[in-house]
Amino acid sequence: MRLSEDVSGPTVALKERAVLLFREHLGAVRRRTDRLFAGLMLAQWAFGILVALFVAPYGWRGKDGAPHAHVYAALFLGAALTVFPIALARWRPGDAATRHGVALAQMLWSSLLIHLTGGRLETHFHVFVSLAFLSLYRDPWVLLSASCATVADHIIRGFLWPESVYGIVDPEWWRFLEHAFWVGILNMVLLHAGRGMRREMREVAVRRAELELAREREEEKSAALDRALRELSGFQEHLIRVEKLAAVGQLAASVGHELRNPLAAVRNAHAYLSRRLSRDVIGAADDPRVPQFLGVMERELGACAKIISDLLDFARERPPALQPCPLRPLVDEAIGVVPPRDGVRILNEVPESLPVPCLDKEQFRQVLVNLVQNAVEAMPTGRTGQVSVLAEGQDTGPWAIRVIDDGAGIPPDVLPKIFEPLFTTKTRGTGLGLAIVANMVQRHGGTISVRSEAGRGSEFHIHLPATAAAQAA
Amino acid sequence: MKRPAIARGMWVGLGLLWLAAVGVGFALLTRHSLTPGATHEAPAQWPQAAHPPRAEGRPTLVMLAHPRCPCTRASLGELAVVMEHARGQLDARVLFLRPEGTSGDWTQGPLWRAAAGIPGVRVLADEGGTQARLFGAVTSGHSLLYDAQGRLRFSGGLTVARGHRGDNPGRDAVEALLREAGGSGGTSQHAVYGCALEEPPEVRATNTP
Numbered sequence: 001m002r003l004s005e006d007v008s009g010p011t012v013a014l015k016e017r018a019v020l021l022f023r024e025h026l027g028a029v030r031r032r033t034d035r036l037f038a039g040l041m042l043a044q045w046a047f048g049i050l051v052a053l054f055v056a057p058y059g060w061r062g063k064d065g066a067p068h069a070h071v072y073a074a075l076f077l078g079a080a081l082t083v084f085p086i087a088l089a090r091w092r093p094g095d096a097a098t099r100h101g102v103a104l105a106q107m108l109w110s111s112l113l114i115h116l117t118g119g120r121l122e123t124h125f126h127v128f129v130s131l132a133f134l135s136l137y138r139d140p141w142v143l144l145s146a147s148c149a150t151v152a153d154h155i156i157r158g159f160l161w162p163e164s165v166y167g168i169v170d171p172e173w174w175r176f177l178e179h180a181f182w183v184g185i186l187n188m189v190l191l192h193a194g195r196g197m198r199r200e201m202r203e204v205a206v207r208r209a210e211l212e213l214a215r216e217r218e219e220e221k222s223a224a225l226d227r228a229l230r231e232l233s234g235f236q237e238h239l240i241r242v243e244k245l246a247a248v249g250q251l252a253a254s255v256g257h258e259l260r261n262p263l264a265a266v267r268n269a270h271a272y273l274s275r276r277l278s279r280d281v282i283g284a285a286d287d288p289r290v291p292q293f294l295g296v297m298e299r300e301l302g303a304c305a306k307i308i309s310d311l312l313d314f315a316r317e318r319p320p321a322l323q324p325c326p327l328r329p330l331v332d333e334a335i336g337v338v339p340p341r342d343g344v345r346i347l348n349e350v351p352e353s354l355p356v357p358c359l360d361k362e363q364f365r366q367v368l369v370n371l372v373q374n375a376v377e378a379m380p381t382g383r384t385g386q387v388s389v390l391a392e393g394q395d396t397g398p399w400a401i402r403v404i405d406d407g408a409g410i411p412p413d414v415l416p417k418i419f420e421p422l423f424t425t426k427t428r429g430t431g432l433g434l435a436i437v438a439n440m441v442q443r444h445g446g447t448i449s450v451r452s453e454a455g456r457g458s459e460f461h462i463h464l465p466a467t468a469a470a471q472a473a
Numbered sequence: 474m475k476r477p478a479i480a481r482g483m484w485v486g487l488g489l490l491w492l493a494a495v496g497v498g499f500a501l502l503t504r505h506s507l508t509p510g511a512t513h514e515a516p517a518q519w520p521q522a523a524h525p526p527r528a529e530g531r532p533t534l535v536m537l538a539h540p541r542c543p544c545t546r547a548s549l550g551e552l553a554v555v556m557e558h559a560r561g562q563l564d565a566r567v568l569f570l571r572p573e574g575t576s577g578d579w580t581q582g583p584l585w586r587a588a589a590g591i592p593g594v595r596v597l598a599d600e601g602g603t604q605a606r607l608f609g610a611v612t613s614g615h616s617l618l619y620d621a622q623g624r625l626r627f628s629g630g631l632t633v634a635r636g637h638r639g640d641n642p643g644r645d646a647v648e649a650l651l652r653e654a655g656g657s658g659g660t661s662q663h664a665v666y667g668c669a670l671e672e673p674p675e676v677r678a679t680n681t682p
Contacts, residue, residue, distance in 0.1 A: 056543035056636060060613070060668035062602075063572040063579075068543060069505045077498035084491040092484065101488060108495060115502060118547060118636045161503065167639040 014209050021212075022205035026138065026198075027094045033136045034089035037102045040133065041082040044109050048074040051116045070116050077112060081105050099137050103146035106130045111153055119164055128186055135190040138198055143187050151180045247421070251311070254431065258307050262300035269293035269300075310432045313366060314421060320360030320443050327401070328352055330361065331389045334368035341376050343384035350391040357399055357464065363440045368403070370433045371460050375405035377426070378458065385457075399446075399464035406457035415452060506634040509664030510612030517660070519623035520607050525597070528564035532620050532651060536631075537605040538588070539613035540569040540580045542668035544636040548614035549584065551631035551644045553591045558648050561593060568599040570613075570670050605670050613667030618647055626650050629663025636666070 052074035058065035085105040088098040110126040117123045127150055134146050154176040157165040166175055272293055276284045284290055328350040335346045372387055379385040385406050393399035410418060417423045419438040424431030441448045445465050452458035519527045527533040536552060538545045549567070556565060567588040571580040580598050589596045599605055608617055618627035627650055633641035643663040650661065 058541065058543070060539050060542050062570075062669065062672040063575055064672060065541065069502070070543075073498065073502045077495065077502065080491065080494050080498060084487070087487075088484075097484065097488075108499075111499065112502075115506070118638060161507065161634070163633050163637060163639050163641065164503075164506075169633065169640050169642060169645075 014206070014213055017209035017213060018202070018206045021208050022202050025201055025205060029201075030099065030137055030139070031093040034093045034098055034102065036136065037106070037133070038086045038089040041085050041102075041105065041109075044113070045074075045078045045082040048078045048109075048113060048116055051113065055117060073112070074116060078109075081109050081112065096139075096141075099139055099142045100145045103134050103142045104149050106134060107146050107149040107153070110150070115164070119167065121167070127183070131183070131186055131190060135194050138194050138201075140191055140194065143190060143194075147180075147183050147187055150183055151176060154179050251421070255307060255311060259304055262303045265300045266297050266304075269296045310436065313436045314432045314439065318363075320363055320440070322358045322360060322444075324356045325359040325361045325364065326356050327354055327359075327391050330359075330365055331368055331391075334365050334372055335389070337365075337369050338373045338376060341379065343382075344376050344379050345384075345386045346372060346376065347386065347388045349388050354391060354393060355395050357393060359444065360440075363443070367437050367440050367462070370437045371403040374433060375403055375407065375458070375460075378405055378407035378409075380408050393464070396466055398466050399462075401462040401464070403460045404457065405459075409454040409456055410450070410452040410458055411454060415450065418450065419448070506637065506666075508635075509630070510615075510667055510669065512615065512629070512662075512665055513609040513611055515609040515617050515625055515628040516607075517625050519619045519625075523604065523607055525566070525595075527619055527623060530621055532563050532618060532626070534563055534565040534616060534618045534627075534647070535604075535608060536565070536567045536614065536616040537599065537608060537610035537670060538567050538569050538584065539668045539670055540571075540582050540584050542584070542613040544632070544667045545584055545613045546587065547632045547636045547638045548616070548630060548667065549587050549591065550638050551641065552588075552594065552616070555631065555644055555647055555651075556591055556593045559593070559651050563593065563651060564595075565591075565593055566595040566597060568597050568604045570602050570605060571598040571600050573601045602671055610665075611670050612665040613670055615665045615667070615670075616643070616647070618650060620650075625660050627661045627663075629661070630665035630667065632666050634666055 049071070052068065052070040056068040056070045059068045060066075082105075085098075085102045088095070088101045092098045107127065107130060110124075110130055113126050114120070114123045131143060131146060134142050154165055158171060158176050162171050162175075163169055165179075270293075273284075273290060276287060276290060328348060331348045331350050335348060338346065340346075368389065372389065375387040379387075387403065387405045389401070389403050391399070391401045414425060419434050421432055421435035423435075438448055441462055441464075447463045449461050449463070450458060451461070519533070523535075534552075534555070536548065538548065552565065552567070556563065569580050569585055569588070571577070577598070585596060588594055605611070605615075608615075610617070612630075614630050614632065616627065616629065616631055617625060620626050627643075627647050629643050629646075631641065631643045631647065632638065633643070646661040646663065
C-alpha cells in the first residue's frame with residue numbers, strides 16, 4: 001500500500017501517523033547504516049594499510065629500502081577516504097548528503113584497494129560488495145550515485161590507463177558498457193530487494209500507527225470514564241448532602257412532633273397554674289390539682305429531655321474512650337435505669353468470672369439500656385415475660401453479648417429497618433434508639449445483629465473483636 | 474530541523490576540498506605507477522663477458538631484477554606467461570642483484586623462489602650488480618632478448634605499470650619476436666617499471682620507487 005495515495009479504509013489521521021512512523025523508522029535505519037559505514041571505513045583503512053605493508057612494503061634503491069609509495073597512499077589517501085565519510089556520519093547522520101558522500105568514498109575505496117593489490121581481478125568484487133552494503137540505506141539514489149561513480153571511473157581510466165581497470169592495453173571503446181551492465185544487473189536485484197524492504201517497513205508503520213491510535217482512543221475513553229466517575233462522585237456527595245438535609249428535616253419534624261405533645265401538656269399545666277396563682281396564691285396551696293399539674297410538667301419535661309438526649313447521642317460522633325470495664329456491674333447499672341414493668345423479669349446472666357473487656361463505659365451502658373428497654377417494651381401488655389442479658393468472651397478472643405426476650409418478636413417486614421434512624425413502630429419514640437445502639441457498637445469496631453421469631457421473642461447479638469479484650473488484658 | 478546555511482555551506486566546501494584532495498591523491502598514485510624507471514643503452518650484441526654465456530642456436534632472455542622489489546613480482550608473472558607461450562624455444566635467466574656486503578639470504582627471498590618456479594628459467598645471483606652494469610640495466614625487471622645470433626632484439630620491461638600485471642606492449646613485443654621466423658629486423662625498446670638496481674646519483678634523481 002502506498003501511503004501517499006488516498007485509499008479507502010484507513011483514516012487520514014492513520015495515514016499521516018503511518019507516514020510519520022515510516023519516515024522515523026527509515027531515518028533510524030539510515031543513521032544506523034551511517035554508523036555501520038563509519039566502522040567499515042575504519043576497517044577498510046586498516047585493511048588497506050595491511051595490504052600495502054604485505055604486498056609492497058618497501059621501494060628499493062640498491063640495498064637501501066624506503067617505505068613504498070603504496071604505504072603512503074594507504075595511509076594518507078586512505079585517511080582522506082575514511083575521515084570525511086566518518087565526519088559526515090558523525091555530524092550529519094541520516095542526511096542524504098552523508099549517504100551520497102559515503103557511497104562515493106566507498107567506490108573510491110574500491111579503486112584504491114584494486115590499485116594496492118596490483119589490479120587483482122578478485123579485488124574488483126569489492127565494487128559489488130560495496131553496492132550490496134550501500135543498499136542497506138534503502139535509497140535507490142545512493143545506488144545510482146555509487147554506480148555512476150564506478151562507471152565514470154571505468155570510462156576515465158579506460159581512456160587514460162585501460163590496463164588498470166580492464167587488464168588489457170587496447171580494449172574496445174564499449175568495454176565500460178559491459179562492466180556497467182553487470183553493475184546494473186546487481187543494482188536491479190538490490191533495488192528489488194530494497195523495494196520489498198520499504199514495503200514491509202510501510203506495512204509495519206501502518207500497524208504501529210493503528211496500535212498507537214487505538215491506544216490513544218483507549219486513553220481518551222479512560223480519561224472520559226475518569227471524568228464521569230468524578231462527576232458521579234460529585235453527584236453522590238451532593239446526593240448525600242441532600243439526603244442528610246432531608247434526614248435533618250425529617251428528624252426535625254419527628255422531634256418537633258414528639259416535643260409538641262409533652263410541651264402542650266406542660267403549657268396546659270402551666271396555664272392552669274398561672275390562672276390559679278393569679279387568682280388566689282394562698283389558696284392554691286390547698287388545691288390538689290396544683291401538685292398534679294406540677295408532676296405532669298416534670299414528667300413531660302423529662303420526656304422532652306429524653307428526646308433531646310437521644311438526638312444528641314445520635315448526632316454526636318464522639319469516638320469511644322476505651323478503658324477496662326467489668327461487664328456484669330455495667331449490665332446491673334443499665335437494668336437499674338430501665339423503668340420496671342409488671343410481669344417482666346430482667347436477668348443479668350453475665351458470668352462474674354468473665355475477663356474484663358475494654359469499652360467506653362458511658363456509650364456501652366447506653367447500648368445496654370436501649371436494648372433492655374426495647375426488650376421490655378416489646379413484651380405484650382398483660383403478659384409475663386423475661387429479658388436476659390448474657391455475655392461470653394476470652395482474653396484473646398472475640399466477645400459476644402446477647403439480649404434475649406420472649407416477647408412478641410419483630411415482624412419480618414420490619415426486621416431489616418430496625419437499625420435505620422427515625423424508624424419506629426411505637427406511638428411514642430423518635431426511632432433513634434436502635435440507630436444509636438448500632439452507631440456505638442460500630443464505633444467499638446463491633447457488629448450487631450438480630451434474630452427474631454414472631455410470638456417467641458427476639459435476640460440481639462453484639463459481636464466485639466478480640467482487640468477489646470486484649471487491650472483490657 | 475533545518476540546518477543553518479553556514480553549516481551547510483561549510484560542509485559543501487569541505488566536500489569539494491575532500492574531492493580535490495582525493496583526486497590529487499589518485500593522480501599522484503597513478504603518476505607513480507605510470508612513471509618508468511631509468512634505462513641505459515643496452516649492448517647491441519651479447520656481451521662476451523656475460524655469465525653464463527647465452528644459449529647457442531636459440532633466443533636468450535635476460536631479466537635483471539632486484540630481489541626485494543615488489544614491482545618485480547608482476548614482471549616475473551609476465552615472464553612466466555612468456556615462457557609458457559614460448560613452449561621451450563626460449564632460454565631465459567633471471568639475474569637477481571646481490572649488492573656487496575649482503576648475504577645470500579638477502580637475495581634468495583620470495584622473488585627468487587618465484588622465478589625459480591617458472592619452467593625453463595635459470596635463476597642466478599648478480600654479485601655486486603656487475604651483470605646488470607654489463608647489460609646496461611639500472612631498473613629492476615629490465616629484460617633483454619637476444620636472438621640466436623646474439624643480436625639485441627628487445628630491451629625494456631614486461632609490464633605496463635609498476636607492479637601491474639596484465640597484457641602489455643613489452644610482453645606482446647617479446648612474444649611477437651619469438652614468433653618471428655628468421656629473426657631479422659630492428660630492436661624493440663620499452664619502458665621499465667621497477668625499483669632501482671643501484672644508487673648512482675643520476676639514477677637516484679630520476680627513479681623514485
